Amino acid sequence: GESVGLHLPTLSVQEGDNSIINCAYSNSASDYFIWYKQESGKGPQFIIDIRSNMDKRQGQRVTVLLNKTVKHLSLQIAATQPGDSAVYFCAVLNQAGTALIFGKGTTLSVSS
Amino acid sequence: GAVVSQHPSRVICKSGTSVKIECRSLDFQATTMFWYRQFPKQSLMLMATSNEGSKATYEQGVEKDKFLINHASLTLSTLTVTSAHPEDSSFYICSARDRANYYEQYFGPGTRLTVT
Numbered sequence: 001g002e003s004v005g006l007h008l009p010t011l012s013v014q015e016g017d018n019s020i021i022n023c024a025y026s027n028s029a030s031d032y033f034i035w036y037k038q039e040s041g042k043g044p045q046f047i048i049d050i051r052s053n054m055d056k057r058q059g060q061r062v063t064v065l066l067n068k069t070v071k072h073l074s075l076q077i078a079a080t081q082p083g084d085s086a087v088y089f090c091a092v093l094n095q096a097g098t099a100l101i102f103g104k105g106t107t108l109s110v111s112s
Numbered sequence: 113g114a115v116v117s118q119h120p121s122r123v124i125c126k127s128g129t130s131v132k133i134e135c136r137s138l139d140f141q142a143t144t145m146f147w148y149r150q151f152p153k154q155s156l157m158l159m160a161t162s163n164e165g166s167k168a169t170y171e172q173g174v175e176k177d178k179f180l181i182n183h184a185s186l187t188l189s190t191l192t193v194t195s196a197h198p199e200d201s202s203f204y205i206c207s208a209r210d211r212a213n214y215y216e217q218y219f220g221p222g223t224r225l226t227v228t
Contacts (some may be wrong), residue, residue, distance in 0.1 A: 026171040032215055042128075043116075043205050044156070075149060093215075098169075099146060100217065102156045 002027045003104035005094035017112040019077040023103050028071060031070050032093040034100065035064060035075045037086045044089060047075070077108075085110045114140050116208050118220035125196055126228055132192045133223045135206030143228065145189040147181060148218070150203040162189050190212035194228040 013017050013019050025033075029091045036044035050064045051059045057064050063076040063098075075107045087107050091100040115138040130143055131165035143164050148156040160176075162168040168228045170176045180192040189208075193200055204223045210216040 031225070034217075036219075040204075041222070041224070043207075043221045044117075049215070060209045097160050098144075099156070099161055 001109060002030075002092070002101055004090060004101050007105055008102065010107045010108045013080050015080060016112055017080050017082070019080045019108060019110075020076075021075045021077075021088050021090075021106045021108065023073040025071050025073065025076075025090075025092045027092070028068070029095060030071075030092045031097070033064070033066060033073050033090045035073075036089045036091060036102075037084075038089060038105070039086045047088075057104055059110075064111065080108075080110050082110045082112050084108060086101055105109070114138075114208075114210060114216070114218045116218045116220040118189050118204075118206055120228075121224060122224045124146070124226045124228060127197055128195055130192055131196060131225060132190055133204055133206075133225070135189045135208070135220055137187045137218070139164065139207040140218075141186040141211040142189075142205045143186065143211045144209040145183055146207045147189075147191050148205045148207070148210075150205060150222075151194075152203075156161075156205060179225075190195065193225065196225075198227045201225055201227045 034049040035047040036107045038044045048059045048064050061078045065074045087105045089105045090103045117136045119134045147159045159169045159174045160170045162181045168181035183189040207219045
């Protein structure tokens with residue numbers, strides 16, 4: 001079946017550094033990818049998304065990169081702040097296009 | 113922006129009882145809503161997909177008779193955990209897909225269920 005994996009379960013950075021969180025997916029036909037941020041005790045919060053017809057998309061302080069050749073997705077956060085500390089999930093729309101499959105999550109810790 | 117609410121935010125119930133969790137899309141119509149379960153320090157696992165006016169589609173391994181889902185209107189879906197057991201204790205999160213935009217999916221704040 002389809003799966004979404006993660007490279008690192010935790011990431012610790014200093015305030016002001018750039019953070020990179022990686023994700024791998026299994027289905028080469030996947031069309032839509034999303035990054036979510038989840039703070040403790042809360043629901044996931046949308047960060048940024050990308051369709052398969054794009055390689056890169058930028059938002060405010062965040063960039064998502066998609067490498068379809070190796071089925072790899074990354075989230076870059078520029079000038080990381082303590083408020084960015086949370087668990088970050090990548091999610092992929094399933095093959096049927098009906099639901100999201102979530103990766104395991106990376107816990108980002110930002111120290112000041 | 114699109115807002116999804118859940119009620120209650122926290123609930124404690126005794127083993128054997130049933131508890132209902134509501135999920136509402138406040139400012140948009142959601143033809144499809146999703147229910148997820150999340151155990152501590154784990155990812156979100158999709159339990160079921162519900163479409164307004166029809167029966168929910170459950171993921172493999174999820175007991176449909178235990179987790180009753182009703183999606184009676186374009187803004188409300190409910191999840192009822194029947195005959196709850198301590199192992200049902202978890203964080204339940206719903207999401208709603210905007211009728212106007214297939215790819216947009218908004219998450220609720222979650223409901224913490226504790227079964228004693």
